[in-house]
Amino acid sequence: MTEQSDHSDANAAWAAKMARRKAVQDAEVASKTIEKGLLMVHTGPGKGKTTAAMGLALRMLGRERPVAVVQFIKGAWSTGERFAFQRFDDLLTWHSMGEGFTWETQDRARDIAACRRAWDEALAQMARPDLSMLILDELCIALRYDYLSADEVVAALQARRADLHVVVTGRNAPPALLEAADLITEMQATRHPFKAGVKAQEGIEF
Ligand code: ATP
Ligand code: MG
Numbered sequence: 001m002t003e004q005s006d007h008s009d010a011n012a013a014w015a016a017k018m019a020r021r022k023a024v025q026d027a028e029v030a031s032k033t034i035e036k037g038l039l040m041v042h043t044g045p046g047k048g049k050t051t052a053a054m055g056l057a058l059r060m061l062g063r064e065r066p067v068a069v070v071q072f073i074k075g076a077w078s079t080g081e082r083f084a085f086q087r088f089d090d091l092l093t094w095h096s097m098g099e100g101f102t103w104e105t106q107d108r109a110r111d112i113a114a115c116r117r118a119w120d121e122a123l124a125q126m127a128r129p130d131l132s133m134l135i136l137d138e139l140c141i142a143l144r145y146d147y148l149s150a151d152e153v154v155a156a157l158q159a160r161r162a163d164l165h166v167v168v169t170g171r172n173a174p175p176a177l178l179e180a181a182d183l184i185t186e187m188q189a190t191r192h193p194f195k196a197g198v199k200a201q202e203g204i205e206f
Contacts, residue, residue: 140170
């Protein structure tokens with residue numbers, strides 16, 4: 001056998017294998033027929049929960065569909081994404097709780113009141129008939145400290161419009177929220193530069 005025909009035999013075998021794989025994949029894709037608004041949870045100790053949510057917002061904005069972001073806990077900070085999204089102010093609504101971290105404020109009653117206001121805003125956004133995606137950034141933290149009732153929050157999320165996508169971020173997502181979620185991504189902290197003494201840097205952390 002010549003080297004040439006060896007080569008074309010290998011090519012033919014490869015093409016047949018890929019054709020079989022494509023048939024399997026096409027059948028698999030064709031079997032997925034449901035379309036629905038997803039409840040997505042980004043949790044875990046690693047970096048990327050909020051940035052992945054912002055990536056989804058960008059993807060939806062690219063489809064020219066309205067997105068709302070409500071930030072819990074954080075808000076005293078200015079973040080790069082908030083400035084970037086100002087360029088989409090016709091499609092994007094941004095609401096920050098407007099108070100610092102709880103360990104900065106050390107005022108539980110004030111934190112709870114601020115979380116309530118943010119949650120009321122979230123409910124108002126969920127009631128919008130035109131909204132495609134709602135991002136509830138760091139909502140898990142508010143649930144963790146019992147600033148909001150997990151049962152109440154999950155019930156409201158489950159009662160939302162059927163085609164509304166919701167993204168919830170924050171460490172320690174409570175079991176009731178995980179149970180209700182369609183998608184759960186757990187960020188794993190394999191390595192973080194903070195441990196090596198690198199401070200939070202503009203354009204990376206904020
Ligand atoms: P990001 O906003 O960068 O996507 P995140 O939403 O996953 O981060 P948060 O728990 O909201 O993480 O924490 C926000 C800040 O804490 C960010 O500045 C982030 O870089 C930092 N951070 C996240 N994970 C770790 C970690 N494992 N160790 C130290 N700092 C971290
Ligand atoms: Mg975050």
